[in-house]
Amino acid sequence: MTKLQLVTQQSLFVPTLDGAQLHLRRIHPAEPGSAVLMVHGAVANARTFYSDKGKGLGPWLAQRGYDVYVLDLRGRGLSTPKIARGAAHGQTESICEDIPAALLEIQRLRGEQVPLYLVAHSWGGVLLSAALARKPEWARRVRANVYLGSKRSIRVWNWHRLYEIEIFWQRLASLLAKRKGYLPAAELGMGADDETLKSLRQSQQWVKAADWQDSDDGFDYVAALQATALPPTLYLVGGKDPVRGHERDVRRFAAESGRHAHAFGLLSRQAGLSRDYGHIDMLTHPQAEQEVYPQVLDWLTRHTN
Template sequence: MQAAIMQSSSELFPVALMGAELRGDLTEDVYRLKPGNSPDPSVELVLTRLGCFGAGSGGVPVILVHGSFSNRRFWYSPKGLGLGPYLARAGFDVWIAEMRGHGLSPRNQHYRRNRVADYARYDLPAIAAFVREQSGRAPHWVGHSLGGVTLAAALGGQYLDDDHAASVALFGSQVSRVYWPLKVPPLEWGGRLFLRRFQVLSGSLLKRGPEDEPIGLAIESLRWHGLFGRFGDAERDWWAGLADVRVPVLAVAAAGDHQDPAWACRKLVEQVPGAYRHFQLLARSEGFSEDFGHIEMLVSKAAEREVWPLVSHWLGRGCLPERAAADALVR
């Protein structure tokens, strides 16, 4: 990465080009955005733009959003491997977002309070606006796990609409798995009090990934899953709002995913109107080579052979490959 910070052109908010590099056959531009649109003005977000050297511009823009305890390396390894490089080599204009305090994005002043509500209401719309400004068209979105949940929140809260989302793909994303102890109010309240003693959840200590997560996310999740909880914030019911979505939404679930089970992933997309919702199960019963797992659905040799082409087909044509088409539309 170049040490110099270069000013970048944007009429939306301050943006710095942190570096422009050639990584083998890939071009890598790293931007730091300072939207200034949230109650915490210190928030800065980093986007990595990938292209294929010599391919020129004009590719369909797609934004990749990582899950919890993760960063851009989920999509783009230091060796130039991953779904991000695959899509760039296929001609897409690839943007990889890193949430507040993850990867190259610095921790904001009120980092411990960060919630999905903040990502959905403030950060994703700012990212969408910048990518649209740079590419000249509405981007497609792909989110994994918490990244997909955040995208669902943004859709349900009407923070992203068809001006800033050409389509949305949710991989291993759900909010319906039941944690029965949290349905007992004293246990939920006690859990919140206990968690407030901490600043972060450590990804390394929990063996969940390379990044930490702010404790605000955990407290927010407890509220969603409580006895009278709902997928939303104090102002909006995101779950109910999904019924008003007018953007194509694809939910992809993995049969071997025990963290975010297929039935729950399907239940999330079933909130979207029938004309816009699609579902795909990655399972032997559906013609795939294995029952994929939560991570393996996007990061594995089998995913490279079978899932990445599915993503490219969806982004380029707005539908699933013919093999998957029969069960794609949730009716």
């Protein structure tokens, strides 16, 4: 049995080109090992992966020796300024600026030789793969990825899609965002954090579109990933995730991400677990520490060399 290590949490702040500050929560033991960057999804923030009391996948991995960095994308969580009317950034800035800035900060702190891994929840996996498509030098440096409930587009049809995607995300969210100047998801209780008009619009396009292209400059992510192999990637799928991370949509995301070593893990009773995990509780349910987190650790360990 692995001896658990005491860990420390600290907040780091990384400046962006336009003067914003990105929050990186570093969680690490006294002698930190391999580095892990974690990226949250839409209407969320870094708290997806950690709490001040040491709960969550971030502290869990740090107790087992990893040097964990959890990113608050621009305007979310403890990153400043907070999203408000007039905020002009969107997915393109997350992909081209925020994620590379976090990776460079890890490299500054730990050097170029430290083993590096990426972990994401939901839409965070799409942003990470897009960032690696743009910056293939990072794809070559990263040893492995783990994506939990990550899909790029939604093709599955059911009542959950009709309500959550077609009615709410594609229509009602747009009306609310135009009235407010941004999507006040936290205020409305529809997520932990807010979205800018641009990030909402771009995510709406990607969820619906067959093509995976950037609305700012037309960058073709599918074409780029055909030429840039992603690191070995584990795609974890909730057994009770009917639309935000349905297995068919997750598998299509993997397929359009180019040829790369990958595997799928079903978080369900069918796979021998105690429950069918949903889109959020695959990270937050108490049983996740015994049934989900070890699968993440196993994948990282398997790709140590």
